Amino acid sequence: MATTPMPRASVAEIPPYVPGRTPVSRPGFTSYKLSSNENPYPPLPGVLQAAQGALEQLNRYPDMGNTALYGALASRLGVATDQLALGTGSVGLLFHLVQAFAGPGDEVVHAWRSFEAYPIAIAAAGAKSVAVGLTAAGEHDLEALAEAVTERTRVLIVCTPNNPTGTAVTQTALRTLIERVPPHVLVLVDEAYVEFVRMQDAVDGLALQREFPNVVSLRTFSKAYGLANLRVGYAITTPEIALPLRAVATPFGVSTVAQAAAVASLKAEQALMGRVDALVRERSRVLAGVREAGWQLPDAQGNFCWFPFPGDADATARFVAAAAAVGISVRPFAGEGVRVSVGEQAGNDRVIELARRVADEFGVRSLRS
Template structure:
């Protein structure tokens, strides 16, 4: 009789077996009194109107959600200023990114992206069957767009531009992005990842929708997790020209956005709620300015951030510094050997981290 121990081992795809692990931001343990600045979350609780929408939707979870999130797609299209057939929603922008790559990447196609950048990029590229081509960010944390353009070859199918770049923080400027798009072949898809768009205050930042109108090979990637405070419900979306959007929609996970998430997102996009949420973003931007000014006074020379986090290029000291921050009651996000990302949170949390950072100078 064959036992489980004698059975052949089912092989995994080589790309899957070699996947790097996605490491989420650390969470406080039960009863632990720690400030959580490790996950780029919005520290404000949901609006009462959004909570009410969630409660109402919870009474209907015995039913499948609208598979195409029709109302939400229409609301997002109106919010962005495009047609509804240009918007595709998914279970967070990471899932939407995966669907975009599945729609256009054939096995072995190259995908160019900056590094260090969003941790999910190498994972989603490998799962789609693509080959990662990474281009180092500059010492100031900015994307090196000329080097990224030079990395494009006849095998390149997609280029990813993260602006503001996660985890370093700088935003790509409109003129440099225009030069980049002029240098990239029109049959190469350019994903402009704008997960932190609402936090940008740089007047030189590009208008993504205008770019999309003039460059049909551009796809915008956005989310309601950050500025809109829906990280726990996972609502992301892509904006693309209709043919590309239809391809993304075709490979998307059926019923990928829950009914509760759809209703919460719709409630967040209501004019009064949206105005209040964007006031919160303004408050976080002001807090970001306070934190970065205090860090500069301490002697830190950090990349200019236009997101809801700051970046410390600590190299080999990263893991030890993160452990010290935890001991002092603050959770941060270390990237071993590279640096540490610290989210902008509650004022008390930021003050706790500033006290830690001062001891490192």
């Protein structure tokens, strides 16, 4: 018999979440943090003013009904307010969703390597993680995902663009997958990077949700909108699914400051798209420069690029060390690869320079040679 309080056994199985490291200061170098997929731009026009105004209400609890933000999102997306659920970033909603729809004995199917919070949220709910390997190109294996669904499956997660490999699925392929999934299985389409996608037949989670009542589109203000510090995410789904998501949410979870900043961000859409387009151009420039140095990087549809090192933990560590030596922090996944965010132009320049300089060390043949 235990002599002290013991957590549920599944809690011991929760893997730690590893945040992006802050760069170590190097003499003669401006350091760049390219390890957390953060937006390098400051808040959008009007956002700081809105947030500062909300600070005057710090002695009051937030509007638990999130009235202004629900209204602004409903107007922007063309949905009813009862089709929405808010959380502390899209990761908060991920936890709410798994908690509400899966528990002990249930299975949650997802691709792997993918967003590292998935197995954490699943284990926290006491459910079983069914991880389906990516293809050699770092893409979701949709056929394998469909085959992994069993009578015990309660949730299927598709991350597109996939974090950390950056690849994205098409609307046609995703619709085909959803058609194969039993209607009682909730399909979570994680679109945290949706604003950065530039491809033919791109996924539109909102359109899929209109077509399939078991679909949830998950989006965030952390990436394109640059509100990572304030933690605001939202789900778009049916009222029947949104209601339990709201029910399990922490009361007053989204602060008054966060709500005000998100509403102001929605009003600055023109400036937002200008910044997103600039980041997409930088992404293309980084990909082109690194590929010219001979590296074989997969397509990138988020605000980051993926350097694959399959099965080689030593190469992963050496690349991270080489980046740190020139003042760049990146996000390693030992024996799998390294994710490098698209940041300031000068930081991106240094990534290209690094890729060229260490190409020989990693056995990469330059396309210019």
